[in-house]
Amino acid sequence: MASRTKTLLLAHGSSDENWRRTFESLAAPTLASVPDSTITYMELCQPSLQQSIAEGTAKGYSQFIVVPLFLAAGRHLRVDVPKMIQSLETEYGVTITLTPPIGENPHLGVAIKAVVEDTLEA
Amino acid sequence: MASRTKTLLLAHGSSDENWRRTFESLAAPTLASVPDSTITYMELCQPSLQQSIAEGTAKGYSQFIVVPLFLAAGRHLRVDVPKMIQSLETEYGVTITLTPPIGENPHLGVAIKAVVEDTLEA
Numbered sequence: 001m002a003s004r005t006k007t008l009l010l011a012h013g014s015s016d017e018n019w020r021r022t023f024e025s026l027a028a029p030t031l032a033s034v035p036d037s038t039i040t041y042m043e044l045c046q047p048s049l050q051q052s053i054a055e056g057t058a059k060g061y062s063q064f065i066v067v068p069l070f071l072a073a074g075r076h077l078r079v080d081v082p083k084m085i086q087s088l089e090t091e092y093g094v095t096i097t098l099t100p101p102i103g104e105n106p107h108l109g110v111a112i113k114a115v116v117e118d119t120l121e122a
Numbered sequence: 123m124a125s126r127t128k129t130l131l132l133a134h135g136s137s138d139e140n141w142r143r144t145f146e147s148l149a150a151p152t153l154a155s156v157p158d159s160t161i162t163y164m165e166l167c168q169p170s171l172q173q174s175i176a177e178g179t180a181k182g183y184s185q186f187i188v189v190p191l192f193l194a195a196g197r198h199l200r201v202d203v204p205k206m207i208q209s210l211e212t213e214y215g216v217t218i219t220l221t222p223p224i225g226e227n228p229h230l231g232v233a234i235k236a237v238v239e240d241t242l243e244a
Contacts, residue, residue: 007238014196022194022225029235034242067238071193072144074136102237103144111233113151115224116129116189120156 005063006036006056010049012069012076013041020045023069036061039069042076042084049084057092064096071103127185128158128178132171134191134198135163142167145191158183161191164198164206171206179214186218193225 009030011023027039040052047055049066056064066085068077077098085096102108131152133145149161162174169177171188178186188207190199199220207218224230 007242009234009238011193014194016196016200019194019196022223025228026193026225026231026234029231030238033235034238037238065242067241069193069234071133071148071191072136072141074138074141078138099241101144102234103148105237105240106147107233107236107240108230109148109151111229112131112148112191112224113155114229115227116131116152116156116159118227118229119189119221120129120187 004036004061005065006038006052006061007034007065007067008049008052008056009037009039010066010068010070010081011039011041011045013044015044026069042081049081050088053088053092053094053096057094062094064094066096066098068099068101070101071108073101073104077101126158126183127187128160128174128183129156129187129189130171130174130178131159131161132188132190132192132203133161133163133167135166137166148191162188164203171203172210175210175214175216175218179216184216186216188218188220190221190223192223193230195223195226199223 009027014020031037040047040049053064070077085098089096131149136142153159162169162171175186192199207220211218
């Protein structure tokens with residue numbers, strides 16, 4: 001059987017329910033369009049990255065791609081998340097690939113321009 | 123003379139030079155397209171919001187629109203930035219309008235889907 005890959009959109013997490021709802025809306029078009037994708041959180045929200053890896057592994061996924069819903073790489077993405085991933089790979093015997101944060105892709109700058117234009121026209 | 127409006131793209135700020143470069147790239151399409159726009163920072167980078175308001179006021183701007191380059195509103199946007207803005211309005215005698223964070227506009231979710239599709243095709 002071919003190994004199955006799951007895509008995890010990784011948000012920071014917050015105790016603020018509105019914050020979480022914004023991220024769920026941000027993820028919605030991707031989750032509706034990309035098979036085997038879900039949203040997960042670094043801290044303060046569930047499912048945590050560990051819960052998502054545990055659940056995915058139990059369902060037969062052996063590879064995970066983690067796409068950070070962060071505009072840029074700060075300490076979390078440079079240090080904390082890679083450490084978490086290394087530990088989870090060992091614990092669950094899976095391969096987890098961390099991609100650059102979404103803000104490093106030119107699509108985001110183009111979208112920001114559209115948002116600002118919307119805002120100024122409103 | 124009609125009052126002049128300046129658009130400030132407000133990023134969080136970081137001591138990490140790569141982080142700052144990512145935000146400069148994110149802002150570039152907007153700055154190239156929207157007249158009287160610039161990037162400014164809440165902390166750790168310059169120009170600070172205060173510097174940008176001071177400079178804009180000196181150049182004759184009396185209205186500012188602050189568009190947060192944040193995916194969602196956490197404590198900074200709910201509490202800290204409104205406080206800074208209120209204080210700057212009083213100090214400089216200008217009007218400063220804070221818009222929702224970019225992540226609350228549907229363009230962002232669509233862009234994230236495009237980024238994830240790029241990532242999975244790569």
